[in-house]
Amino acid sequence: MKKIMNLTKFHVIIAAIFLLSFNDQPEIQLLYPISEKVIQNNTPTLMWTGSDYFQTFEIWIDGIRFDSIKGSNSTYVPFPLSFGKHSWQIIGIKGKNKYKSAIEYFTITDDPLCKLPPRSALLRYNWKVKAACEVKEGGKELSTKQVNDNGWATTTIPATVLSALVRNGYYPNPYIGINNMFIPDINDSFNQQYNLLRYSHIKGKNPWKTPYWFCNTFEIPDSVTGKNYWITLNEINYKADIWLNGIKIADSSQVVGMERSFRFNVTNIIKKEAPNHIAIAIYPVEHPGMPDPEPLTPFGEPGTNMADGLISKDYTKWDVIGWDWQPPVRDRDMGITEDVFLSATDDIEIDDLYVTSDIPLPDTSQAFITISATLNNYSNKPKQGKIIAIIANGNDKISFEEPFSLKPNQNLVLYFDKNKIESLAISNPKLWWPIGYGQPNLYHLILQAKTSEGDVHIAETNFGIRKVETYIGPVERVYKINGKIIYPKGGNWVIDMMLNWTAQRYTDEIKLTQNSGLNILRIWGPTGAPPTAFYDAADKSGVLLWQDFLNDYWGTFRNTPGYLPDEKLFEQATIAIVKKYRNHPSLVIWCGGNEGPNPRENLIMEKILPQYDGRDSKHYLKISNGDGLHGGGPYHTLLPQDYFTHPKLMGFSSEIGPSGVPVFESVAKFITNLGEETAENAFPVNGQWAYHDATDRSSDDRKFSHYDNIVRNCYGKPTTTMDYFEKCQLVNYDVYRASIEAINRLLWDKASGIALWKSNSSWPSFTWQIYDWYLQAHAGYYGTKKASEMTHIQLNRDNMKIVVLNANHFPIENTTIIANLLDSSLKVIWSAQKNISLKPNSVNHPEIVVPTFSQTTLLVLKLLSKENKIISENYYWLNPQNNYTSLRSLPETKIIADLTASINDSCLLVNVNLKNAGSGIALMTQLSLVEKNTKAEILPTYFSDNYLTILPNESKQITIQTRLENLPPQFMLQVKSYNNPNVKYFNINNPQK
Numbered sequence: 001m002k003k004i005m006n007l008t009k010f011h012v013i014i015a016a017i018f019l020l021s022f023n024d025q026p027e028i029q030l031l032y033p034i035s036e037k038v039i040q041n042n043t044p045t046l047m048w049t050g051s052d053y054f055q056t057f058e059i060w061i062d063g064i065r066f067d068s069i070k071g072s073n074s075t076y077v078p079f080p081l082s083f084g085k086h087s088w089q090i091i092g093i094k095g096k097n098k099y100k101s102a103i104e105y106f107t108i109t110d111d112p113l114c115k116l117p118p119r120s121a122l123l124r125y126n127w128k129v130k131a132a133c134e135v136k137e138g139g140k141e142l143s144t145k146q147v148n149d150n151g152w153a154t155t156t157i158p159a160t161v162l163s164a165l166v167r168n169g170y171y172p173n174p175y176i177g178i179n180n181m182f183i184p185d186i187n188d189s190f191n192q193q194y195n196l197l198r199y200s201h202i203k204g205k206n207p208w209k210t211p212y213w214f215c216n217t218f219e220i221p222d223s224v225t226g227k228n229y230w231i232t233l234n235e236i237n238y239k240a241d242i243w244l245n246g247i248k249i250a251d252s253s254q255v256v257g258m259e260r261s262f263r264f265n266v267t268n269i270i271k272k273e274a275p276n277h278i279a280i281a282i283y284p285v286e287h288p289g290m291p292d293p294e295p296l297t298p299f300g301e302p303g304t305n306m307a308d309g310l311i312s313k314d315y316t317k318w319d320v321i322g323w324d325w326q327p328p329v330r331d332r333d334m335g336i337t338e339d340v341f342l343s344a345t346d347d348i349e350i351d352d353l354y355v356t357s358d359i360p361l362p363d364t365s366q367a368f369i370t371i372s373a374t375l376n377n378y379s380n381k382p383k384q385g386k387i388i389a390i391i392a393n394g395n396d397k398i399s400f401e402e403p404f405s406l407k408p409n410q411n412l413v414l415y416f417d418k419n420k421i422e423s424l425a426i427s428n429p430k431l432w433w434p435i436g437y438g439q440p441n442l443y444h445l446i447l448q449a450k451t452s453e454g455d456v457h458i459a460e461t462n463f464g465i466r467k468v469e470t471y472i473g474p475v476e477r478v479y480k481i482n483g484k485i486i487y488p489k490g491g492n493w494v495i496d497m498m499l500n501w502t503a504q505r506y507t508d509e510i511k512l513t514q515n516s517g518l519n520i521l522r523i524w525g526p527t528g529a530p531p532t533a534f535y536d537a538a539d540k541s542g543v544l545l546w547q548d549f550l551n552d553y554w555g556t557f558r559n560t561p562g563y564l565p566d567e568k569l570f571e572q573a574t575i576a577i578v579k580k581y582r583n584h585p586s587l588v589i590w591c592g593g594n595e596g597p598n599p600r601e602n603l604i605m606e607k608i609l610p611q612y613d614g615r616d617s618k619h620y621l622k623i624s625n626g627d628g629l630h631g632g633g634p635y636h637t638l639l640p641q642d643y644f645t646h647p648k649l650m651g652f653s654s655e656i657g658p659s660g661v662p663v664f665e666s667v668a669k670f671i672t673n674l675g676e677e678t679a680e681n682a683f684p685v686n687g688q689w690a691y692h693d694a695t696d697r698s699s700d701d702r703k704f705s706h707y708d709n710i711v712r713n714c715y716g717k718p719t720t721t722m723d724y725f726e727k728c729q730l731v732n733y734d735v736y737r738a739s740i741e742a743i744n745r746l747l748w749d750k751a752s753g754i755a756l757w758k759s760n761s762s763w764p765s766f767t768w769q770i771y772d773w774y775l776q777a778h779a780g781y782y783g784t785k786k787a788s789e790m791t792h793i794q795l796n797r798d799n800m801k802i803v804v805l806n807a808n809h810f811p812i813e814n815t816t817i818i819a820n821l822l823d824s825s826l827k828v829i830w831s832a833q834k835n836i837s838l839k840p841n842s843v844n845h846p847e848i849v850v851p852t853f854s855q856t857t858l859l860v861l862k863l864l865s866k867e868n869k870i871i872s873e874n875y876y877w878l879n880p881q882n883n884y885t886s887l888r889s890l891p892e893t894k895i896i897a898d899l900t901a902s903i904n905d906s907c908l909l910v911n912v913n914l915k916n917a918g919s920g921i922a923l924m925t926q927l928s929l930v931e932k933n934t935k936a937e938i939l940p941t942y943f944s945d946n947y948l949t950i951l952p953n954e955s956k957q958i959t960i961q962t963r964l965e966n967l968p969p970q971f972m973l974q975v976k977s978y979n980n981p982n983v984k985y986f987n988i989n990n991p992q993k
Contacts, residue, residue, distance in 0.1 A: 026051040028090050028099060031933060032968035033106035039965045040110045040504035042080045043774075046088060047934045047968060048101065050074025054092035061088045064169040067176075069672075075936040077669050077774060079166050079173040080500035082156040083108050083124055110502040112339045113158065113531035114234060118458050120343035121221050123231075123278075127336075128152035129164040131202055132281060133210040139243035142279035146217040160237070160335030161212045161282065163498050170201045174330070174498070175763050175773070177672040178296065178691050183330045184208070186288040190328075194294070208288075208331045211241075214280040218342070220272055226344030227455075228378055229270045231278070232263045234338035234531070238316055239283035244269050245276055252283055257315040257565070258337065259529045259550075259573045261580075265378075284334045287313040289321045291328035298679035299705050300690035302697055306526070306555030315565040315573050318526035318552060319494065319762070324702065325693050326497050326762050337499045338531055346455035347379040348406070350414075355445055355583050356615040357465040359431075361483040367429035367465045370417040370615055375449055377406040385451035387414065389421075393430050393443045398423045404449070431482050432464025432585040433542060435519040436790045436807065440464065440542035442585070462539060464585025468617040470628075476651040476752040477628025479588070479619070485841055487747060487807045488544065489740060489788050490520030491759020491770065492655060494527040503533035508940050509760060510537035512771050515942045516781055517788030520544035522624070522654065522755050525594045526552050527762065529577050538586035546589035547581060548624065549574055549604060553596020564599055571603060578612045591621040595631055598622075624654045631655045635757060635768075637707040637731070639714075639882060640738035644798035649742040650750050657757035658735040659707040660780045662764075662772040664725035665937060669774060670764035675721040682708065684721045694766040704767065707731065716885040726978060730877075730884070730924055732780030733947055736770060740787035741794045744805045747843050756784070775940035779924065779947040786874065791838070793817065793863040793872045795850060802848040804863060804872075806838035813837045814866040817846055822858045824886060826921060826951065829853065855879070856886050858921070860951070875949040877923075890979035893918030893952065895925065897986045899973060908967060910960040910988060914975070916950040923949055924978040929960055930985075932970035938962055964992065 031047040033039055046059065054071035059078065066078055071092065085107045092099040112122055130152045135142070155164035162183070165171050172179040184196040186208035191197045200207045220229075231244065239252035242264070249264045270276060289310035292303025302324035306312070311321045311332070322328035353373045360366060369391065377383050383406040390399045400421045406412055418425040430441035446460045469480040479486055491513070495501070501509075513521055521538070523530060525548030538545050550570070556563035564570070581587050590609065592598035601622065609620060625631030634646055635657040643649050649656070661667075668674055670692060677686045685694065685708060696703040711718070711727050718724035736756075743754045761769045770781040787794070791812060792805045802819060806812055814837060821830040834846045850859060859876040877884055898913040910929070916922045925948045929938045941962040948956050960973075973986040 026053050028092050028101035030090065030101050030104045031931060034104040037106045039106060039108055040502060042108050042502050043077050045936055046076045046078065047931050047936050048074055048090050049933055054094050056093045058091040058093065060091060062086055067173065074934040081108055082167055084156060110504050113503055113533050114339060116341055117343050119224050119226055120341050121224050123216060123218055123340045123342060124156050126216060127155050127157050128215045129155055129161060130213055131207060131210045132213055134202065135213055139241055139248060139279045139281060140246050142213060142215050143243035143277045144246045145277060147215045157336045157340060158338050158499060160331060160333045160337065160498055162331040163500055176670050177688055180327050185291065185328065185330050186284060186332055187290045190290050208284050211281045211283045214282060214336055217275050217277050219275055224342055224344045227347050228265060228267045228345045230263055230343045231266050232261060232343065233336065233340050234261045235259065236282060237333050237335060237337050238285040238314060241281040243279040245271060257569045257573050258317060260576045282334055282336065285311065285314045285316050285332045287311055288332050291322045295690040295695045297687050298682060298685050298690055299696040302695040306552060309555050309557055309563050312556045312563045313565060315569045317528040318555065324695060325765055325768055329497055333499055345457055347377060348383055348449050348451060348455045349376045349457045350447055350449055350459035351376055352579065353447060353459045353461055355461060355463040359467045359482060361467060364431060364482060365428055367426045368418045369424040369426060373414045373447060373459065375404060375406065375412045375414055377408065377410045380408045382407055383451045383455065385449060388448040390446045391443055393441060429465045432466040434481060434486060434544045435514055435542040437484065437486060440540060442539060461583045463583050464539065466585050468588045468619055470619045472628040473752065475750050478752045484809050488520040488753035490518045490522065491756040492524045493521040493760055494524055494758060494762045495530055497762040506530060506534040507537040508775055510541050510543050511942065512775065512940065513543050513759065514541040516770060517785045518759065520546060522546040524548055525550050532580065535581055535584040535586060539584050543586055544588050545586045546591060547587060548591045548594055549598055551593035551598045553593060559596060559599050570600055574604060574608050575612055578608060582613045582616065587618060589619050589621050591624055593623055595625045596623055628652065629654045633657055636701045636703055637710060637735055639710065640734045641797035643738040643742040644796060650746055652753040654755045655757035656739050656754055657768050658739060658780065659704060659767045660732055660769045660778060661728040661766055663776060663778050664722050666772050666774050666776045667725065683718060684724055689766055692764060692766050714882045714884050729779035729947065730978065732778050733783035736780035737783035737787045738797060740784060744787065744792060744794060745796050745803050745843060782945065782947045789872055791871050793861045793874055795859060795876055800850045800852065802846060802861060804836065804838060804844040806840065806842050806844065809840050811838060811840050815871065816864040818862045818864065819848060820860045821850060822860065824856060824890065852880050856884060887923060887979060890923060891920035892980045893920035893922050895922055895975055895984055897973060897975065899986055899988055901988050901991050903991050906964050907961050908964055912958040912960060913955055914958060915955040916952050919952050921951055922977040925950055926976055927958060928974040929962060930972055930974045931968045932972050935974065938966050938971060
């Protein structure tokens with residue numbers, strides 16, 4: 001009995017020890033996305049409860065170990081995922097022990113990248129991908145059966161080959177750290193230089209020198225019915241053989257080149273009552289080139305943009321060879337790069353729909369619409385019927401009907417204008433205007449063809465009524481929309497380096513542009529041509545677009561003969577681009593080439609544009625850095641005052657480029673050794689920074705060290721990694737604001753526009769962006785937003801004079817300028833006040849000069865309306881020696897916030913009244929919408945303003961908006977100021993509950 005009692009005590013003690021040990025181990029709870037959440041973002045921020053208990057976390061998605069990260073993390077952004085349902089799990093590791101979270105699920109879905117025609121079905125899911133050298137069967141065999149999953153990567157499309165393989169665990173995420181250096185390149189010499197072939201998933205072989213099979217099995221849905229069936233590939237890279245049900249429907253001599261759509265009649269091949277099997281062999285580019293040496297040491301050399309230039313011999317995405325803002329993409333983006341869909345038609349179809357408008361300026365009370373299209377008869381019989389057209393804008397509608405008669409197999413050109421259809425002369429049209437100048441009004445055209453035999457086809461498009469004019473002034477090119485001079489303020493824009501963005505992502509890119517106050521984006525030629533989802537979003541938002549044709553003057557060694565694609569292929573692709581975009585009112589500029597004339601300029605100007613876009617008023621700009629514009633930077637970051645004296649900051653500059661370093665939270669997502677292995681005397685800069693574009697070019701001023709020196713010399717040596725990035729935000733705000741204000745002051749005397757280099761990023765980068773690849777806006781975004789106000793008060797940093805810009809087309813009477821200069825104790829040491837009336841579209845000079853003091857001061861500028869309401873306000877920290885180290889030690893203050901949350905159109909809307917209730921200043925106060933437990937920021941989120949400077953007893957009203965799908969169950973408002981180390985959090989009641 002005693003023995004049994006002792007044994008029992010022993011078991012109790014062991015159990016107690018076990019329970020204590022178990023209780024010490026924190027539970028890993030998944031926070032977002034959970035509960036079968038449906039989202040549109042294919043790079044969701046995974047969030048879970050973290051703890052210092054674990055040394056590392058493993059990230060598992062769909063049963064594949066995606067990554068292993070430090071145990072100090074509680075968030076992770078995966079490689080862009082496929083559409084469809086996903087599982088995810090976090091495994092915490094401590095020593096030899098592993099602790100698993102529960103498994104959660106979420107689904108990614110989104111619209112197609114282009115609007116599909118009636119009676120169509122997207123072929124998006126369940127594609128199987130494998131190297132042809134690993135497959136015994138050919139296209140005939142692969143297209144007669146459902147392929148075995150064994151050894152095949154599964155993906156949705158669009159997808160490049162590398163994207164499909166990363167999604168299936170064959171290669172690491174190339175967007176993170178230096179993972180790209182653990183993936184072989186298509187160039188054998190480059191692989192030898194870095195010993196990359198050892199990472200190939202095909203042992204001993206270059207994995208990109210072979211075609212890849214993309215195979216799928218599908219059935220025709222009930223909604224897709226007709227007499228003719230079609231398969232469309234909206235874009236591939238670079239060549240393709242296409243097989244359907246054992247029949248080759250096209251080969252690589254036909255299907256070649258990017259920026260082209262390929263459509264095939266498969267009526268006699270498709271199976272209506274049985275599964276269909278499609279096999280597409282995708283071939284790599286023919287001239288992949290050899291990338292330049294990689295920057296792997298702090299402030300490393302970025303190499304030559306476009307490397308050896310050989311990729312220019314192919315009509316493809318040229319930036320994949322590597323630039324000083326993007327690494328080389330290892331497979332050069334070979335793949336199916338836009339949507340594939342099945343569609344059905346009757347025996348007639350409307351094609352090549354083209355809508356234009358003309359306004360008899362200066363009169364805008366009338367507009368004349370012209371519509372053209374091709375009506376195709378696919379049968380051997382004649383067809384008679386009628387065309388029914390409806391044009392609508394809200395309740396405003398016009399319609400007309402016209403008979404037609406088609407011969408067998410005829411392609412009939414349709415043409416309707418005011419001379420034929422009186423109602424196409426529209427009275428009091430609703431004009432399309434860019435951001436800041438009016439509403440981007442859109443009309444919707446439905447063109448329907450019906451035959452007496454019951455054939456029906458509908459084509460539709462949005463369009464806008466607007467007219468573009470341009471002329472060259474004394475030193476600059478000027479643009480007018482609808483007879484009014486506009487001030488183009490914008491950025492150069494590039495596409496994701498692996499073409500992984502969804503339709504919603506393209507919409508977010510436009511919305512971030514709209515929210516920034518910028519009104520134009522230049523789609524930089526070597527990056528490629530975006531899907532129409534991007535253009536649709538621009539049309540709705542009023543963002544002007546400038547589309548380059550494919551060329552790069554320097555990358556082709558000043559247009560050296562032989563460094564260009566086949567002329568016929570160039571013509572086919574350029575025609576496809578023109579027809580794809582021509583109906584979009586946002587598109588106002590076609591540009592021949594980047595930093596030099598296009599070698600095929602005559603082909604573009606004399607044949608393609610007159611034939612395919614000859615009725616519209618778009619401007620053809622011959623080169624990006626001439627023809628009334630100029631380029632060439634500066635690409636390095638200057639001191640704010642130096643933007644006002646730099647000779648390039650005048651006229652219309654197409655590329656002005658401060659660096660734009662992201663916030664700490666973004667950098668922590670892609671730099672895996674943050675704060676480690678740092679350069680001597682340059683903490684926290686390290687080699688991974690250089691790989692992500694923090695480089696120094698030895699041949700010119702494009703040096704990240706210029707930016708880094710400003711941080712250290714002006715704001716002090718960083719004490720921590722976080723301290724460095726917080727100082728970066730002050731630099732960002734000041735230099736981006738200065739770059740635009742330097743142009744503002746010269747309107748319309750010596751300047752007319754500006755385009756930042758760049759406004760976005762193609763991958764996680766340290767440079768040339770106002771928001772990063774994660775859609776996180778840094779402080780420079782809000783400096784840009786401040787300087788881009790339509791009515792704006794500012795300080796000219798070269799002569800210390802105050803000026804007021806009124807970019808509106810109407811006067812503003814009886815405004816009041818109030819200027820106060822404060823010392824560090826917030827005592828007013830100088831002030832000025834003046835009444836002024838602002839002329840339309842003018843720069844107004846009140847002749848107020850701000851004095852200079854030896855210490856650091858704060859200049860507060862306000863422009864008040866006659867009702868005493870703030871029209872514009874601006875805050876500057878000033879020091880003649882550029883010594884701003886004292887800003888960090890300004891007295892702390894107390895911030896309070898009143899918040900109300902509501903739901904509007906599937907979005908969370910938060911109204912914030914932020915008040916400085918203390919006696920000190922709240923300098924550069926950053927607001928973030930964060931998950932409650934991890935404090936991870938919810939992205940994308942749109943703030944009406946941010947990085948605020950708030951004086952004692954001042955209040956700021958801010959609106960915050962994000963899509964409901966982005967929200968975790970619990971979220972808060974985070975508020976932190978540069979001079980206040982204590983971060984504050986304010987609860988937000990979730991209106992969904």
